[in-house]
Amino acid sequence: MPSLIDSIILALVIEKPSYGYELHERFGRRFGKFLSTSLANVYDALGRLEEDEYVEVAGRSGAFGRPRVNFQATAKGVEIHLSWLAERLREDPRRLALLSRLASTSLRRTDAMLRVIDRFIEECSLEARQIAMPACEDDLLCELFAEQRRRVVAAQLEWGAYARSKVLERAGRGEAEG
Amino acid sequence: MSLLSIRHVTKRHGHGRIERLALSDVSLEIEPGEIVAVWGLRRSGRTTLVRIAAGMERPDDGTVLFAGHDLSKHRDKILGSEIGCTQFHFSSEEGESVLDQVANGLLAGRISITAARRRAKEALADVGADECAEFSPRDLDAGETVRVSLARALVVEPRLLVIDEPTNGVDLRDRDPILMLLRRIANRGVALLMTTGDGAALSGVDRVFTLDHGELHGGTSQPPASVSPFRRPSSQASVKSERMG
Numbered sequence: 001m002p003s004l005i006d007s008i009i010l011a012l013v014i015e016k017p018s019y020g021y022e023l024h025e026r027f028g029r030r031f032g033k034f035l036s037t038s039l040a041n042v043y044d045a046l047g048r049l050e051e052d053e054y055v056e057v058a059g060r061s062g063a064f065g066r067p068r069v070n071f072q073a074t075a076k077g078v079e080i081h082l083s084w085l086a087e088r089l090r091e092d093p094r095r096l097a098l099l100s101r102l103a104s105t106s107l108r109r110t111d112a113m114l115r116v117i118d119r120f121i122e123e124c125s126l127e128a129r130q131i132a133m134p135a136c137e138d139d140l141l142c143e144l145f146a147e148q149r150r151r152v153v154a155a156q157l158e159w160g161a162y163a164r165s166k167v168l169e170r171a172g173r174g175e176a177e178g
Numbered sequence: 179m180s181l182l183s184i185r186h187v188t189k190r191h192g193h194g195r196i197e198r199l200a201l202s203d204v205s206l207e208i209e210p211g212e213i214v215a216v217w218g219l220r221r222s223g224r225t226t227l228v229r230i231a232a233g234m235e236r237p238d239d240g241t242v243l244f245a246g247h248d249l250s251k252h253r254d255k256i257l258g259s260e261i262g263c264t265q266f267h268f269s270s271e272e273g274e275s276v277l278d279q280v281a282n283g284l285l286a287g288r289i290s291i292t293a294a295r296r297r298a299k300e301a302l303a304d305v306g307a308d309e310c311a312e313f314s315p316r317d318l319d320a321g322e323t324v325r326v327s328l329a330r331a332l333v334v335e336p337r338l339l340v341i342d343e344p345t346n347g348v349d350l351r352d353r354d355p356i357l358m359l360l361r362r363i364a365n366r367g368v369a370l371l372m373t374t375g376d377g378a379a380l381s382g383v384d385r386v387f388t389l390d391h392g393e394l395h396g397g398t399s400q401p402p403a404s405v406s407p408f409r410r411p412s413s414q415a416s417v418k419s420e421r422m423g
Binding site: 126128153158 | 217378384390
């Protein structure tokens with residue numbers, strides 16, 4: 001599976017066959033808000049993608065003695081990109097497992113648990129509010145992804161309230177037994 | 179002075195061993211044109227909060243001020259005129275058709291039935307429910323019920339609209355148009371207090387509170403400061419430590 005940067009370059013090539021410099025420019029316009037990369041990294045990514053047969057040379061052009069190599073996506077490249085996207089539509093379960101291990105290591109006291117849960121609820125409610133509506137004008141995919149995010153945040157809010165009540169219930173039982 | 183000011187309100191339901199704290203020292207303020215949402219699970223106290231904010235219930239402790247007036251003392255004057263409370267059930271005594279249900283709220287203001295129906299039609303058109311005017315309330319789907327209920331509350335031109343779960347049971351495709359309608363109403367200067375158990379209905383509201391076992395949290399519009407405790411040592415610091423070592 002390609003890395004994140006490689007996947008973005010592959011997506012840009014799928015969008016429109018192109019050459020390194022133009023891909024770097026388009027990367028900045030489309031993804032600059034989230035990530036930055038150098039022109040050298042774009043060429044490195046194209047090299048790896050070509051080696052894995054996800055892209056191929058579509059032709060060579062160039063003016064004033066500067067050769068320009070155009071790349072296009074292969075059928076294998078398109079397939080791998082779609083699989084990569086589908087996998088990442090879900091939360092990473094390993095990240096959650098790691099966080100749960102980390103939390104159970106450090107959060108032993110009720111007040112510490114409640115502090116973390118309350119902050120979680122606060123951040124969820126702020127994120128829920130900040131998802132604009134309509135999320136995107138005339139962009140169905142953007143709208144669908146925003147809706148998925150809204151549903152995830154809604155479920156996280158419910159989880160936060162549930163977690164809070166379970167922690168308080170256990171603390172109350174502990175007091176009664178103590 | 180805020181349009182609605184809820185100050186240190188506490189409310190208990192039941193008595194003795196079955197007494198339950200519905201609201202505990204709750205305070206919040208709402209300004210004109212603002213949408214304030216209160217999110218909570220069932221039995222968190224959200225419906226009690228709506229009823230107290232609308233003046234339909236009195237708090238055991240604390241005060242509710244509407245435009246500086248004590249709501250418990252001026253309830254009859256304010257509720258149904260200055261404060262609109264969206265009710266999703268329709269009593270057959272208030273009219274057989276949707277149009278009459280909406281017009282009924284105006285008749286107490288001693289205007290003619292013809293004028294009341296004309297204004298009711300305008301209110302229904304305003305919320306996108308003009309096609310439902312001649313329906314029986316029993317024939318409305320969930321989304322239409324919300325719109326008609328909004329028209330019924332808005333027809334008296336309130337300054338504050340209180341809504342308990344505006345998207346409950348509403349089809350997903352109807353949800354966003356209803357939320358956008360609420361924003362349009364707020365943009366005219368009407369303050370909106372809504373409660374919801376659906377986190378997806380919080381999109382685009384101005385402030386969000388969460389209610390848990392009667393305790394209100396949050397309400398800020400800014401995210402908490404981010405915490406990044408593990409920084410790489412700066413190059414200067416590492417040079418310094420190398421020298422010291």
